[in-house]
Amino acid sequence: MDLKDQLKNLFPNHKEDSAEVSEDSNNDLWLQDAPIICKYEKRKGKPITILEGYTGATEDFKKLAKELKTKLSVGGSFKDDKIIIQGDYRDKIMTMLKEKGFNVKRVGG
Template sequence: MDLQDQLKNLFPDHVPANEPELPTEDKTLWIQAEPMICKFEKRKGKPTTIIEGYTGTDEDFKLLAKELKTKLSVGGTFKDDSIIIQGDYRDKIMEMLKNKGFKVKRVGG
């Protein structure tokens, strides 16, 4: 007995509404002409990768941060107009950004 059958047994008078699913928006990010900066720093003894220089909206930059963190399966944050990723992932991040159409400049090391 699956969940739908159990619900029908519990609520026999209920008629499920056929609500259309909202289309998921595949938001395209604004691609800028000047390159973004990808640099490596150690903060409190731990390696971090910092991405700066995006001139689009903060919402687009937050979406980009979320996508990077999800694909790399790492922690990070967005603050002060920069994305801070835990760990040294410069090469992977630069490759991902280039595939999206961004120009990326490596700074430091």
């Protein structure tokens, strides 16, 4: 008996569809024609990656920021319609966004 069977015995009324719905909601981001700009800067001697140029809803951009931060296991923030990620993760971020269907343009270095 594996863990899923044990959980089904303990919680017979629990629906497993809720996890699948949350994953599908991340794919509902509004795709745009203009590319998202991925920049690299140094602030106070530390590298950061900046994403800007998203023309959809700010809530979607915040969801995208949270997803990127959790997948990369790094800190960051969302300010002034820009996603700021701590560290130089341009290549990884660009591949993630391309898999989602976004056009990404690399700027600088």
